[in-house]
Amino acid sequence: xxxxxxxxxxxxxxxxxxxxxxxxxxxxxxxxxxxxxxxxxxxxxxxxxxxxxxxxxxxxxxxxxxxxxxxxxxxxxxxxxxxxxxxxxxxxxxxxxxxxxxxxxxxxxxxxxxxxxxxxxxxxxxxxxxxxxxxxxxxxxxxxxxxxxxxxxxxxxxxxxxxxxxxxxxxxxxxxxxxxxxxxxxxxxxxxxxxxxxxxxxxxxxxxxxxxxxxxxxxxxxxxxxxxxxxxxxxxxxxxxxxxxxxxxxxxxxxxxxxxxxxxxxxxxxxxxxxxxxxxxxxxxxxxxxxxxxxxxxxxxxxxxxxxxxxxxxxxxxxxxxxxxxxxxxxxxxxxxxxxxxxxxxxxxx
Numbered sequence: 325x326x327x328x329x330x331x332x333x334x335x336x337x338x339x340x341x342x343x344x345x346x347x348x349x350x351x352x353x354x355x356x357x358x359x360x361x362x363x364x365x366x367x368x369x370x371x372x373x374x375x376x377x378x379x380x381x382x383x384x385x386x387x388x389x390x391x392x393x394x395x396x397x398x399x400x401x402x403x404x405x406x407x408x409x410x411x412x413x414x415x416x417x418x419x420x421x422x423x424x425x426x427x428x429x430x431x432x433x434x435x436x437x438x439x440x441x442x443x444x445x446x447x448x449x450x451x452x453x454x455x456x457x458x459x460x461x462x463x464x465x466x467x468x469x470x471x472x473x474x475x476x477x478x479x480x481x482x483x484x485x486x487x488x489x490x491x492x493x494x495x496x497x498x499x500x501x502x503x504x505x506x507x508x509x510x511x512x513x514x515x516x517x518x519x520x521x522x523x524x525x526x527x528x529x530x531x532x533x534x535x536x537x538x539x540x541x542x543x544x545x546x547x548x549x550x551x552x553x554x555x556x557x558x559x560x561x562x563x564x565x566x567x568x569x570x571x572x573x574x575x576x577x578x579x580x581x582x583x584x585x586x587x588x589x590x591x592x593x594x595x596x597x598x599x600x601x602x603x604x605x606x607x608x609x610x611x612x613x614x615x616x617x618x619x620x621x622x623x624x625x626x627x628x629x630x631x632x633x634x635x636x637x638x639x640x641x642x643x644x645x646x647x648x649x650x651x652x653x654x655x656x657x658x659x660x661x662x663x664x665x666x667x668x669x670x671x672x673x674x
Contacts, residue, residue: 326432326471328356331411334364334421336385339576339595342369343602344622345415346376346480347458351465352411353378354475362407364424366390372576372599375483397423404428411435413464417442435464458622478623482580482602492573492581496542499571506539506671509583509600511591511609512557513550518647519612520592521654523553527560529656529663533590534566537667542582543569544596588670590663593620593630601628606670608663613640613650626669631662 331352335345342365349361360380363373370384383403389395404427412428414421417436422444425434429444436445447467451460458478468474493503501507510530514520530541543554554569561567573579580599583589589600589607597609601623611617611632621630633640633653640650 326410328359328410328472330407330409331356331359331361331413332364332407332409332424333361333413333415334424335415336364336366336390336421337416339369339372340598340620341415341457342372343480343482343595343598344457345461346373346378347462347478348413348415348465349376349378350477350479351462351475352413354477355468355472359410362409369576372482372580374577375485376481377483396420400424401427411468412445414445415461415464417445417448433468435467437464456619456622480598480602481604482599484577484580484584488577488581489584492578493585496571496582496585499568501540501542501568501571503585506537506587507542507585508533508539508588508590509542509544509586509596509605511545511589511594511596512543513545513553514592514594515546515550517549519594519615520553521610521612521651523557523560525654525656525659526591527557529659530557530567531561531564532656532660533663533667534564536664537671539566539587539671541567542571542586543567544573544579544582544591545569546573588667606666608666610654610659613647626666629662629666631659 333348335342349363352361362381362383363379364383367384367386370382373379373382389399400423404424409428409431411433412425412431414436417439425444434445435447436442438448438450442448449464449466451463462476465474512526545551545554558567558569573582583600583603583605589597589605593609593611593615597607600607606627609630611630613633617630617632631654633650636653636658639645640653
């Protein structure tokens with residue numbers, strides 16, 4: 325049997341995708357414990373995976389390198405010429421990522437997705453979303469089953485130091501958080517505005533939550549636009565003293581530290597929700613139309629839950645309804661009906 329010594333995994337773009345795709349690193353670590361595993365990421369996402377035990381080296385690409393094709397190509401060529409990989413796993417299999425394998429045609433296992441233009445990978449898998457995104461991603465490894473006994477690991481996790489957690493905890497205390505009360509991190513805004521639940525409904529739901537539970541809400545956001553939305557919702561809530569918009573996570577490491585100092589995550593589905601699950605924080609997410617809970621909530625259980633329009637009404641499948649009309653099927657009462665039992669369990673132990 326061929327010895328596997330070096331593995332390259334490609335996962336550019338979004339935070340949530342990178343978190344969920346880290347199951348590839350863990351599965352390949354379990355299967356080939358002595359192999360060196362490199363993970364290719366965007367520079368802004370890379371720090372999230374520092375100290376991950378299943379990743380030996382992170383290779384990151386800046387925005388400048390991604391935007392300038394010649395600079396990008398030179399860097400890819402240099403990486404592939406300096407390293408001899410036995411396995412390449414290309415999670416995206418785009419015309420841009422195929423260059424990694426094109427510069428390493430001697431790699432015996434070049435794994436990617438079935439696409440009409442993909443003739444570079446010698447093992448191509450169908451990753452249609454009839455399973456959740458973790459299952460579809462891990463299916464890229466299925467060709468290896470012909471020669472190796474694969475050990476699949478569906479769990480994904482984020483690792484950081486105790487010191488990082490303590491530093492951010494002190495920042496939260498300085499901002500007014502009292503850890504004698506539970507803390508809920510709330511993703512009230514989204515990077516793409518159409519994926520965001522109604523600001524008015526979010527404010528109403530959170531006021532109901534504060535009326536029922538003695539907790540503190542930390543609004544998580546990224547960038548000026550999301551910050552403006554967070555402040556608007558806070559004003560809609562009459563500047564409730566238990567709502568904090570003054571605790572900012574300036575990068576993904578700080579966001580992980582913030583979440584690790586919380587008791588619960590609530591809000592719009594997205595990368596921060598995936599990070600909270602990777603940290604084993606109980607969570608409840610609101611999924612917009614066309615973002616399937618079955619697909620994007622892997623390993624769903626009592627601890628990790630969410631709501632989507634389709635589970636409320638069959639109207640969600642009515643093509644005559646607009647996107648907004650479908651999103652509005654998610655009412656405050658429907659969210660509260662599902663969220664309250666979780667809060668009782670994970671905040672009050674009932």
